Amino acid sequence: MRPTDLARRHGISTQAVRNYEADGCLPPAARTPSGYRIYTEAHAAALDAYLALVRAYGHAIGGRIMNALHAGALDAALTAVDRGHAQSLRDRETLDAVRGAVEHLLEHPPEHPGAATGARTVGELAHRLQVTRATLRNWEAAGILAPARDPATGHRAYGPEDVRDAELAHLLRRGGYPLDRIAEVVRQIRTAGGTRALAATLEGWEARLTARRLAMLDAAARLGRYLERLPLQP
Structure with missing residues (x-):
């Protein structure tokens, strides 16, 4: 030829x-x-x-x-x-974990609905969620939280989105989800623009995975x- x-x-x-x-x-x-x-x-x-x-x-x-x-x-x-x-x-397992977590979040919304205003210290957020400061630092190390730092003191400052992510993490931990899966869920929610927006994208995500496997x-x-x-x- x-x-x-x-x-x-x-x-x-x-x-x-x-x-x-x-x-x-x-x-x-x-x-x-x-x-x-x-x-x-x-x-x-x-x-x-x-x-x-x-x-x-x-x-x-x-x-x-x-x-x-x-x-x-x-x-x-x-x-x-x-x-x-x-x-x-791994992608398929992640999708299944995210879908299960999103369904859990939709059925059991966080206890503190609505966005918090202003930044919170690690102590204030720990008190809000009734967890230890070490727990919040563990979530940060796992990639679930990414608080800014106060330029004057260097202390962590948790904004509204950080509070939302912490509340999601708290809820999912009570549901038995490991930290690595929670980190993936939080990342997907950030990218999609919210829990309900992420739920709407799961079907397309699954279709793409199926097409790739075929x-x-x-x-x-x-x-x-x-x-x-x-x-x-x-």
């Missing part, structure tokens, strides 16, 4: 085909006596696998996997695939077909 044939077959430009070869995502092409590239069905399978890997893992990881294969490093390539699946599982299955199948053409040993 000519570069144009391979490009047309995969719906990309001929320059993209050349770039992928130069980047090691395709095996080197043979050349005619006049210097023109000659691609084979093996190159088509490689390109098919690479484009599927990009859809599943992104350009960087997809390129890393293909380069490892072409360097004869099968174990490194498969390890990259394994890490992608492991990250997908893309990984497709990439694995195409990568397997390409591996059948390579003389690699595990």
Whole structure:
């Protein structure tokens, strides 16, 4: 096949085909006596696998996997695939934890509704929630709270959003949630703009995760077909 044939077959430009070869995502092409590239069905399978890997893992990881294969490093390539699946599982577990926490928050809103005004000291916030100062510092170390510091004294100053996050953390801790999951929930709530806004985004989040997992299955199948053409040993 000519570069144009391979490009047309995969719906990309001929320059993209050349770039992928130069980047090691395709095996080197043979050349005619006049210097023109000659691609084979093996190159088509490689390109098919690479484009599927990009859809599943992104350009960087997809390129890393293909380069490892072409360097004869099968174990490194498969390890990259394994890490992608492991990250997908962690993402799924995080989504489930966030969904459960959001449902808990919607059913049991914080005891102090509404935004607090002004900044609070660590002692004032601890008294408000009936927790120790050490508890608030632990939440800060876990990434749940991020209070500003008073420029004059250097003491922590908890603003309205910090108070809200502390109340959410307090509620979820009583619900049995570990600190790392609470930190993720708080981060998602900050990004979404509130608990109800986050609840509305969960369906889209799940759809994206499902699409990625299906893309990984497709990439694995195409990568397997390409591996059948390579003389690699595990």
